[in-house]
Amino acid sequence: MVEPATATQAAAPVMPQLKDELDIVIPTIRNLDFLEMWRPFFQPYHLIIVQDGDPSKTIKVPPGFDYELYNRNDINKILGPKASCISFKDSACRCFGYMVSKKKYIFTIDDDCFVAKDPSGKAVNALEQHIKNLQCPSTPFFFNTLYDPFREGADFVRGYPFSLREGVPTAVSHGLWLNIPDYDAPTQLVKPLERNTRFVDAVLTIPKGTLFPMCGMNLAFDRDLIGPAMYFGLMGDGQPIGRYDDMWAGWCIKVICDHLGLGVKTGLPYIYHSKASNPFVNLRKEYKGIFWQEEIIPFFQQAVLPKDCTTVQKCYVELAKQVKEKLSKVDPYFDKLADAMVTWIKAWDELNPPTAGSVPNGKAA
Amino acid sequence: MSLSIKDDEIDIVIGALRPDLTSFMNEWRTIFSRFHLIIVKDPDLKEELKIPEGFNLDVYKKPDIDRVVGTSTSTIFSGYSCRYFGYLVSRKKYIISVDDDCYPAKDNKGILVDAVAQHITNLTTPATPFFFNTLYDPFTEGADFVRGYPFSLRSGVQCALSCGLWLNLADYDAPTQALKPEERNSRYVDAVLTVPARTLMPISGINIAFNREVIGPALLPSLRLGGEGKFRWETMEDIWSGMCVKVVCDHLGLGVKTGMPYVWRNDRGDAIASLRKEWEGVKLMEEVVPFFQSVRLSREATTTEDCVAEVANVVKEQLESKDPMFARAAKAMVDWVKLWKSVGSSTSSPGA
Numbered sequence: 095m096v097e098p099a100t101a102t103q104a105a106a107p108v109m110p111q112l113k114d115e116l117d118i119v120i121p122t123i124r125n126l127d128f129l130e131m132w133r134p135f136f137q138p139y140h141l142i143i144v145q146d147g148d149p150s151k152t153i154k155v156p157p158g159f160d161y162e163l164y165n166r167n168d169i170n171k172i173l174g175p176k177a178s179c180i181s182f183k184d185s186a187c188r189c190f191g192y193m194v195s196k197k198k199y200i201f202t203i204d205d206d207c208f209v210a211k212d213p214s215g216k217a218v219n220a221l222e223q224h225i226k227n228l229q230c231p232s233t234p235f236f237f238n239t240l241y242d243p244f245r246e247g248a249d250f251v252r253g254y255p256f257s258l259r260e261g262v263p264t265a266v267s268h269g270l271w272l273n274i275p276d277y278d279a280p281t282q283l284v285k286p287l288e289r290n291t292r293f294v295d296a297v298l299t300i301p302k303g304t305l306f307p308m309c310g311m312n313l314a315f316d317r318d319l320i321g322p323a324m325y326f327g328l329m330g331d332g333q334p335i336g337r338y339d340d341m342w343a344g345w346c347i348k349v350i351c352d353h354l355g356l357g358v359k360t361g362l363p364y365i366y367h368s369k370a371s372n373p374f375v376n377l378r379k380e381y382k383g384i385f386w387q388e389e390i391i392p393f394f395q396q397a398v399l400p401k402d403c404t405t406v407q408k409c410y411v412e413l414a415k416q417v418k419e420k421l422s423k424v425d426p427y428f429d430k431l432a433d434a435m436v437t438w439i440k441a442w443d444e445l446n447p448p449t450a451g452s453v454p455n456g457k458a459a
Numbered sequence: 460m461s462l463s464i465k466d467d468e469i470d471i472v473i474g475a476l477r478p479d480l481t482s483f484m485n486e487w488r489t490i491f492s493r494f495h496l497i498i499v500k501d502p503d504l505k506e507e508l509k510i511p512e513g514f515n516l517d518v519y520k521k522p523d524i525d526r527v528v529g530t531s532t533s534t535i536f537s538g539y540s541c542r543y544f545g546y547l548v549s550r551k552k553y554i555i556s557v558d559d560d561c562y563p564a565k566d567n568k569g570i571l572v573d574a575v576a577q578h579i580t581n582l583t584t585p586a587t588p589f590f591f592n593t594l595y596d597p598f599t600e601g602a603d604f605v606r607g608y609p610f611s612l613r614s615g616v617q618c619a620l621s622c623g624l625w626l627n628l629a630d631y632d633a634p635t636q637a638l639k640p641e642e643r644n645s646r647y648v649d650a651v652l653t654v655p656a657r658t659l660m661p662i663s664g665i666n667i668a669f670n671r672e673v674i675g676p677a678l679l680p681s682l683r684l685g686g687e688g689k690f691r692w693e694t695m696e697d698i699w700s701g702m703c704v705k706v707v708c709d710h711l712g713l714g715v716k717t718g719m720p721y722v723w724r725n726d727r728g729d730a731i732a733s734l735r736k737e738w739e740g741v742k743l744m745e746e747v748v749p750f751f752q753s754v755r756l757s758r759e760a761t762t763t764e765d766c767v768a769e770v771a772n773v774v775k776e777q778l779e780s781k782d783p784m785f786a787r788a789a790k791a792m793v794d795w796v797k798l799w800k801s802v803g804s805s806t807s808s809p810g811a
Binding site: 213236237238239240241245247248249250251252253254255256257258268270275276277278281285288289290291292293294295296300301302303304305306307308309337338341344360380384387388391 | 567631642645649661695698748
């Protein structure tokens with residue numbers, strides 16, 4: 095049986111790293127009570143709250159946090175007609191937070207995620223670990239059997255070429271969850287009592303050419319390196335699918351990271367996922383995705399981006415084009431999604447105009 | 460231990476590079492004693508082997524090796540490569556092999572790790588090389604495939620190779636260990652994961668297991684460094700062999716797992732003294748890795764032997780001119796396939 099850390103167990107770090115360079119993006123439709131648990135770790139940071147659902151409802155933010163909050167009215171006002179690309183009644187709306195942020199790093203977390211404990215009983219500072227992951231290189235070109243070679247007490251193993259030991263910049267840090275695992279509805283129905291109690295003490299780079307199911311519950315990324323590709327798609331109200339927002343973003347970012355020579359890490363940190371969503375509700379949301387992913391995954395596995403796609407935006411627009419060409423036949427939804435992807439990039443560029451002398455993100459591998 | 464695997468389907472192959480195996484065998488007794496062991500003495504080792512009583516084993520020494528493969532060929536089994544002779548003469552389905560300077564490890568709860576049982580579990584549950592599962596091995600107790608994992612990929616493929624890890628003395632190369640002489644691996648990572656298709660890695664021979672019927676001929680004594688010595692960081696033979704195995708597995712649709720089980724690797728040797736010998740291996744990897752990453756086998760290569768023969772050809776064509784060591788390695792691979800066909804028992808039907 096795993097348990098979360100209590101608020102008193104979580105001790106604030108002496109020096110909160112990157113507090114002026116990182117925003118914490120939290121989508122919510124209910125309340126932000128969970129922030130009390132995270133206070134020692136989160137309080138130094140700026141929060142971007144994206145309020146989903148009824149904009150007339152007031153979401154109370156616990157006192158002492160520095161935040162900006164956007165509801166649907168704000169999103170519509172800021173983006174105008176382009177607001178159509180931001181989902182409604184789905185946590186996918188969180189990507190609006192990525193777009194309006196002005197910071198280099200984003201950490202996003204769900205409002206039912208608490209502080210986990212490591213096997214020694216110590217509270218896990220998830221934010222600190224994500225920052226470590228993002229600031230250390232990734233090693234996507236050759237697998238290191240001792241996992242992250244940059245961690246304390248580890249290194250590259252015998253046979254690892256020295257020319258590959260510098261690694262590449264890390265764009266994404268994908269954390270995991272103890273207690274309620276991130277299963278799809280069919281698995282939840284079959285195993286309603288299964289809990290993830292295994293604390294795997296590893297961070298590893300997902301190799302180049304390998305796709306993975308990215309979960310948005312406990313995720314951090316370098317906005318400068320990969321931000322424009324972190325679009326969480328069209329989900330929720332008025333859409334035929336839900337619970338595939340983070341999956342979609344994960345497949346897109348991986349293809350683009352592989353193309354641009356950027357790294358994606360997975361593993362630590364763990365958070366404690368407290369709430370099991372209703373599997374029948376989930377099944378209704380995701381059942382189309384279960385069929386569609388059989389086509390979507392080969393699409394992403396075979397996607398090739400041309401050499402002249404040297405920025406994330408160019409890569410993403412090209413990917414949108416390929417989605418329209420190849421996935422529209424699966425369902426007209428993908429046609430709409432491809433358009434929304436382009437709208438998203440336009441909105442991103444409007445809200446994030448390049449500053450004078452800025453360097454284009456990424457480069458083709 | 461999987462109930463469907465009989466103990467007599469397993470051979471434990473130990474290459475003896477040191478004569479006194481008493482403490483090694485005694486430390487492993489509770490885990491090894493129910494299995495048949497093949498002990499192969501390094502033909503270069505002069506002293507007599509000391510092996511404690513109470514094991515079901517066959518011991519092969521230089522005269523035995525000479526008799527089976529001929530005196531000119533027996534040189535390929537020198538040093539760490541002596542264990543390949545054990546693979547050659549085994550008739551069992553599964554082989555588990557650990558270095559003779561490794562003891563059983565303890566897990567995070569202080570319980571002794573049954574490395575044999577874990578390797579067998581790894582080999583008898585499917586591998587999932589086509590899509591990464593973020594909760595690692597989905598077939599382990601308390602885990603499963605995560606949301607977003609395509610259902611069509613959930614039955615997985617047969618696992619042909621299980622690569623274990625090491626606590627205490629990690630398998631570093633000499634420069635790394637020399638730079639950090641006090642560093643020991645104390646991190647027990649409670650995971651097994653499938654190495655994704657087309658992803659290569661340095662496969663260490665220190666703690667390894669495989670399905671001999673499916674992939675046997677692909678684990679081979681081939682690349683021998685000019686200054687190859689009797690410490691792991693003076694060799695690259697397993698790394699080279701491992702690259703071949705992974706390429707073959709990827710081609711045949713077989714899986715390779717890495718992670719648990721851990722063994723405890725005893726302190727041995729002086730990294731700084733080995734540095735002089737090891738440089739050539741370190742330099743070679745700069746050629747070896749891009750080479751294997753580029754190898755594509757033909758559709759006609761449907762058996763492991765065919766695959767190995769093709770890899771040997773490509774090695775000859777593309778690497779021979781870069782270093783005579785590669786030319787010798789290519790020839791050794793071709794010879795090995797012939798040897799396997801004549802001495803080894805043939806593999807069963809090609810990989811899934």
